[in-house]
Amino acid sequence: MLARIGNSLFWLGRYIERSEHLARYAKVQYASFMDSPLAPSKEFVLESILNMGGMYQSYLSQYPELSEDEVIHYVTIAENNAFSVQANIGYMRENARGARDRISSELWEAINIFYHDINNYSASRLQYEGVHQFSHKVEVNSSIIKGCIDNTLIRNEAWILISLGIHLERAIQVALIMLNKVYDIEKLDASNLGGPVESYQWAIMLKSAESFDMYKRYHPEKKSSYSELNFLLFNQDFPKSLAYNLQKVQGNIRKIAFRDQRNSDSIEFKAGKIASQFQYLTMDEVEGSLTGFLNETVANLNNLAALLEQKYLCF
């Protein structure tokens, strides 16, 4: 496989996951301030939405204040935002188009239809249908596309690299959701900590990671930040948890017979090192330094991706 095509496929996977998580996060946060009395303030929510996409500063440089309609428009479809959900979907399609000859017609068509739909999404339609509808469309199409990836592609390097991109990006996105919520909770009044307002925010974290239902099945009684974080970090069987995704990252890298895989600088070695942390660490060991641990994990994953691109996917 061409290195350039490998690069496109890897990023195809990443952009699918990135746009899906960005859209879902906006949807879930936005819905959260409608439920009083536990509801956080509107500004609290809008800031959180912008932070998730790393767009808080760029938004403020272009708009005077946090307005509900402007923030939602900015995050989803604004043409002046290179990191909007729509922009990410554009990049996804661009990568798919660049690797058109390596993917199935079914997958391409699913991506292309989705792209055109989102590309033509107007501001008035967004206002009429709301962020919920918009995000729902993104999530459903993301599932359709991932269905095509899993059901129509042979398990060769093309599938492995897409899958690698998906799991790597998902691990990063879930870690960012967790970080974002930890910061949000730090901003709460001390009087609210430990009470229902805080636990409401942890529930939002699970919903943002599409994990709420499975968490309830898994922990029917207990509801505590400890077990919620534990679930998203270390559950080995749940496809949104970091532990699960990092196993997949490691497994995918192993399946490709890259050169120079033996030494301690190799991506296989580094991926194994990150993944095994999540196999053998416990919640007790990281609870005291959660943000540090999450930040370090995100940095490790970004480094791993950079190394992969430099060594094998550059052209």
Next chain:
Amino acid sequence: MGVGSIQNNSAEVFGNYELKPEFLDEVFSDERKPNDHYRKVLDYFAHLSAQDFKALNDHTKLSFFNQGVTFAVYSDKAKGVERIFPYDLFPRIIPAAEWARLEKGLIQRNLAINHFIHDIYNKKQILRDGKVPAELIFSSKNYTKAMLGVKPVGGIYNHISGTDLIKHSDGQYYVLEDNVRVPSGISYVLANREAMKRTLFNLFRKFQVRTVQDYTQQLLSIMHSVAPEGAETPTCVLLTPGLYNSAYFEHAFLAMDMGIHLVEGRDLFVDKNFLFMKTIYGPHRVDVVYRRVDDDFLDPLLFNPDSVLGVAGLMAAYREGNVTLLNAPGTGAADDKAVYSYVPDMIRYYLNEEPILNNVHTYRCEIDADYKYVIENMHNLVIKPVDESGGYGILVGSKATQEEISNFKDVIRQNRRKYIAQPIMALTRHPTFIENENQFEPRHIDLRAYTLLGKDKQFVLKGGLSRVALTKGSLIVNSSQGGGSKDTWVLAE
């Protein structure tokens, strides 16, 4: 009861269909009777309402759009606009016997052109014998010195040829143009057929239509046949200028269908006169390149030094015989409009045969007698510069004003060698579904046929791209100027 004439047909969509004595209609005779080979189509269409046609048309358009069978239209908006190449529901049908003659003629013509290209880069015998004026070739900007003495595998230069044909009011086919550089459009032929099989399957199965789906496998086997010696399972690639090229869909489609790599210049490099591509496992040797990049951009060391679309050192690797290029560089010297007029002579000279396909009579303004005729008959002629393409610098005498004609006479006088003239050909017309009118109307059509030449093998695609001038009355079928296309059915019997 069968369909006797247009009036009995579904009046809704054919009621206003207009025949003109000066143009031959592909479907209807002068007495408004359908030709035999179209009868079953009209029988079938008689069961469909205008509403049905509209629904079919919309359905097909959406299907093309979703598949990404589109070309980019550049606009000032940040987001690119994508358009489909308009496709018509009414297939163009060519009877078996008519096709058999075309096919023989196409192979003959393209073989002669191949001989000619070989000759002008080697012994130049045809020039020495005075059959073709030497200065015509040496002055061509497409004559490529780097090709002198090169011996491509199998002796093939124009592996892929696109020959543009029209049918005149005399019922005869004429070649209008040879395209032996980087002819395009084949993906539309294949996509049109797929669309036709999906939407009008009930009509399709009433006919024995020759397949077009074997094209890509034929092309791949042509590529294998001209691989450099020693390459047991040759690595073949398709070189594209990239995904912003207007024909990118076609490049991706062909690469995918052949199962070969779709590469860009930046994926390739030359080391010690061998060509390699950069893979995730390291460099991998490349043997055969179907390049969809023009000569000028192929190799910055030899041609345009600013090109980032090509590969530095590619021509050296090619000259060493370490890689095969399809088509060979420098083939453009054989398809300019002045050289066109010599193709019948080439057929006689190299093959010792009489040409099967007609050329349109061409007046070369450099010849005194021709020049005199052209100046006296400009209103009946099309005047074209020999070395430009895309319809630039052309004067259609019948549509020009007195002033335009007299100005053009001055232009010709200043550089007689640059101009040729041809009679205005009356392209046949064919019923075509016109969206806004919701009915079938006559439109002018041509035919681009595809011929493949490999080492000891020839293949002509049984079908081709029937291009339609969608603008009422227009004779210009180019997609950039409002052209569409039709699925082209060659009948098995």
